[in-house]
Amino acid sequence: MIIDMHRHLWSLFERYPRAAEIARRGGAKEALVEDLPVVPDWEQTGRDLIKEMDESGIDISVIFMADYALRLGDGIFTAEGENRIHVELMKRYPDRIIAYFGIDPRRKGAADSFETAVTEWGVRGLKMHPTVGYFPHDRAAYPLYEICQSKGLPVTFHTGPMPSPLFSRYTQPLHFDEVAADFPDMTIVMAHAGQELWPEALNVARMKPNIILELSMWQPKFKFLSEFLFAIDRMRDTIGIERITWGSDFPGLRNVMPMKKWVDIFKQLPSLGEEHGFKFDDLDVQALMGGNAARILNL
Numbered sequence: 001m002i003i004d005m006h007r008h009l010w011s012l013f014e015r016y017p018r019a020a021e022i023a024r025r026g027g028a029k030e031a032l033v034e035d036l037p038v039v040p041d042w043e044q045t046g047r048d049l050i051k052e053m054d055e056s057g058i059d060i061s062v063i064f065m066a067d068y069a070l071r072l073g074d075g076i077f078t079a080e081g082e083n084r085i086h087v088e089l090m091k092r093y094p095d096r097i098i099a100y101f102g103i104d105p106r107r108k109g110a111a112d113s114f115e116t117a118v119t120e121w122g123v124r125g126l127k128m129h130p131t132v133g134y135f136p137h138d139r140a141a142y143p144l145y146e147i148c149q150s151k152g153l154p155v156t157f158h159t160g161p162m163p164s165p166l167f168s169r170y171t172q173p174l175h176f177d178e179v180a181a182d183f184p185d186m187t188i189v190m191a192h193a194g195q196e197l198w199p200e201a202l203n204v205a206r207m208k209p210n211i212i213l214e215l216s217m218w219q220p221k222f223k224f225l226s227e228f229l230f231a232i233d234r235m236r237d238t239i240g241i242e243r244i245t246w247g248s249d250f251p252g253l254r255n256v257m258p259m260k261k262w263v264d265i266f267k268q269l270p271s272l273g274e275e276h277g278f279k280f281d282d283l284d285v286q287a288l289m290g291g292n293a294a295r296i297l298n299l
């Protein structure tokens with residue numbers, strides 16, 4: 001079973017035209033800044049998502065949105081509306097799609113909204129994007145973590161830098177240590193495993209068994225194949241294969257490689273590893289690509 005632990009319906013730049021404009025001025029590659037109709041057809045987006053999953057051999061995708069509105073202004077949907085679209089797609093494709101709830105904990109009534117989303121809408125986790133301007137250990141977020149911890153739901157955090165006007169420093173790996181210590185029974189998924197700071201992410205995870213390292217957005221690292229393999233090998237050696245999980249962060253990463261290639265790279269980990277002196281077996285692949293995710297998601 002292959003589970004994509006990190007998937008979006010639309011990229012940051014598609015959702016927030018203002019961020020696209022800033023990225024463009026900052027010299028972002030044109031491919032980063034895709035244009036989207038003012039009112040996207042979310043039903044078609046859902047059908048396209050399932051089609052891409054079928055073509056790439058993905059059984060389940062975990063979909064969620066990051067709430068950037070307090071920093072970037074309104075996106076193409078309200079936060080509530082966009083969360084509802086995710087839930088609606090989960091209802092339409094119950095065997096294929098799992099929805100998390102994305103919210104900025106500084107919003108008024110954030111914990112109540114999340115509680116409603118869990119009990120009435122059936123969301124299966126929480127997505128947080130601290131780059132809008134709060135630390136993961138901001139006390140405003142603690143009521144949301146209480147809900148996650150008491151209901152056994154995972155929380156996925158973005159880690160690593162983001163383009164302006166978002167802030168990078170709030171998601172440096174060390175900032176997840178306090179949350180992991182205060183909520184030892186809550187599963188914390190560090191999306192992108194800290195990116196270039198993956199050794200720091202690993203160092204924090206080493207002493208906090210409730211932290212999972214997630215490998216979405218690692219597509220550009222594949223260029224440096226032996227370093228890529230070294231990192232995964234080092235993670236496995238330090239925290240165990242059961243605490244590393246695969247994801248795509250599509251569609252934003254589609255300009256780096258197609259989904260099928262990203263799936264195939266991980267399926268071929270044993271042979272790729274052999275060429276570069278690293279030993280991976282099929283059990284590693286199964287754990288990385290779905291087994292661990294199934295456990296985290298209580299499937």
Ligand SMILES: [Zn+2]
Nearest residue numbers: 006007008249
């Ligand atoms: Zn993402």
